[in-house]
Amino acid sequence: MSAVVSVSSQGQPVGFVRRLLSRPLAVLALVWLILLVVLAIGAPVLVSLDPLDQDLLAIKQLPSAAHWLGTDALGRDVFSRTVYGITVTLTGVLEAVLISAFLSIGLGVSAGYFGGRWDRWVQQYVSLVQSLPTMLILLAVLSLFGQDMLPAMVTLGIMGSAGVSRVLRSVTLAVREELYIAAARISGLSDVHIIVRHVLPRIAGPVIVQLSLFSAIAVIVQTGISFLGLGVAPPAPTWGSSIYEAAASLNDFPWLLVPSGGVVALTVLAFGLLGDSLRDASTESWSRPAVRQKVQARQAVKPTDIPAGSLLSMRDVCIAAGERTLVHGVSFDLKQGETLGIVGESGSGKTLTSLSLMGLLSPGVNVTSGTAVIAGEVIDLSDEKRLAQLRGATVGMIFQEPMAALDPCFTIGHQLAEVIRLQNLPETQVQAKVIELLEQVKIPNARDVAARYPHQISGGMAQRVGIARALASEPKILLADEPTTALDVTVQAEILALLRSLGQSRQMAVVLVTHDWGVVADICDRAMVLRHGKVLESATVVDLFHRPQHPYTRALLAANPHSAKPGDVLPTVDEQLMKMTGDAT
């Protein structure tokens, strides 16, 4: 049970709150918002001056010890007015956000989860609300209810919930299809249970982000309303009325606009930044770092032990992700027309080894050392520029997911022509070459298939097209990474037969990465067994299957139900290994 041990080494994932607090911008935004709340609640204690007290002897003053943010046109303390204005704005925002959250989660999640007629009704309602001009409706509500902010903010919440609910609906639609929802349903959970236990925790990220962005909008709308003198009657202090007054004395005392506009801008910014940070912090655990480490290309050193007739030799390939070494010094040689299988289980480094020759390792994973010798040319595997030139020209590649490797927007013919044009063929020959390639991979009605889009062909056909594309530049070396794993066995047998005949007729060196011993036995001449990034053994297939040297190889072969008596307990790898090492000592 080695699998059990491997978990403990991964350690605990960092909690959401800690991830959020590790972002300086998020901390700044949170500090600002908390400060506003503290000031609003503690205003009577913290602020000594009354926001309505006029001092006509001290009008339009710049900040001083007595008036921290100066005074306005009527000599009122700006700091005090700003602080007392917080409550109106934040309450308004809170009202709008609560209403919006309640409606959008209710409508969006239920529409996404239940679908059908209810979904259509909700969608029509949402479209209707979104087509209404929010500002006009707000003004109408304000004129109906006079000097009352609550109905206006409730209306804003209703109007704003439409857009948010649309986003939440689509997120829920994706979650609804997850297998664990089906499993929960089979386990007898009711819909309400499933929504509360499974859907809501999964969509918490988008909900928080959407609502924080809506909060920013609500701040602007709320100040806009009080700017117009609606909602809260002057002279009561609000941020909007402060901006209005600042605008009136813009020419002779522009300072006033700084504190009044500043708090609004900062608050809007804080909500926006918080939204961004929340989104990043909630996706960080499953998204990759986008930074690509720059690696200095090293001078290639010619290995001295290259056998005669070798087309591709890899020497001492080491690959690491940060401190962790994933591949420890893998070497192999490959002749023309020969097929080498790299076999291993997940995490063995088999895919990394083949990708290193393409220079296509993911960001954060680097070749730390290693040399490739291709037809006599010595290439250091850290030389990504040189590898990029080889890609698709000397080295071709076929991928595991044939559909994912084709662009759904273009026809098969277009995608092949794209690759063929790289060889500067005249346009008249390009189309002929497309057909020729499709015929080479044994596609019937090549002309007809060339005009089709990827979704119109089967998986096996798509893999043939993938092979045709890899062959377009007549590569000397073909890398195939689990080329048949996603295919049905009958299709697999045909694709393997095709690869076998192409490898022989074109005298290509084929590197086949797979976990399937049957595939190795079917088309490989030699095979190499990898485990934890190390080569355990390398031999001709007949030797490997009939006289496996390493206990791990033997254990893996034994674990295959193929060689076991039906119904018996299958020998598992670790028991086997332990037994064998026990025999040896």
Add this chain to the structure above:
Amino acid sequence: MSTKPLLQVQDVRVDFAQGKGQVFQALKGVSLDIHPGETVGLVGESGSGKTTMGRVILGLTEATSGQILFDGEDITHASRARRRTLGRDIQVVFQDPYGSLNPARTVGDTLAEPLLSDKSLSPQDRAQRIAEVLQRVGMPVDTAQRYPGQFSGGQRQRIAIARAVIAKPRLIVCDEPVSALDLSVQAQVLNLLKELQQSMGLAMLFISHDLTVVRHVSHRTVVLYRGDIVEQGGAGQVHDHPQHPYTRALLAAAPVPDPLIQRERRARFDLARQALAAVA
């Protein structure tokens, strides 16, 4: 196997509308029985309808016509309320061990789900059952407090199996339970399923594309091809003496881990394919 079948699938058809009035027939009138304590292997390739079969039994897909009887009771169109209680008797293990566990909930929360409909259990009882089942599938005790993200594919599949057996069901539908796993892990999971089946007397529908795996775990094998059963019989008989051209092609296509034997099989596959083309 003279006892009454636990599950009877009778002439089930499933049609999927494809727009423009076209209909895709996923299942064209399929019948099969599963007896208590029996494993029935359902083999086929993509598009054969094998997954649809499992979904119909689980109530995730509606049958267009036909009947499904569980312990003599017609559950083809069972109400949501009945389905909820059926969850204690019929359970599932899916192929993808990553998608079948909610990453946002602890393993303990997930494992408690099949027990929630049983109101006689106290939270302590549930915790007790969870600890027992985790031990049973060979996972450490503290697994319940952890999240699925901290486990490997094989371990997650053990957890998924624990969820399937915790309410002591009578039938488990296994939809390609080992296809996403490494060979070494596959052996462990197959052993576990076998052990649980024998000790709990479970009936299993084992859906797979891999005849070798099906041969190993099942008592009887049913071969599906384009929505129809083309062959069924004892697992050994279907595997070793296939009658239908499709079964032969399927068997011949699967490469065996021995290069010398495989060379002969290649030739046989070409013949089998020609025979199948002649039939289809």
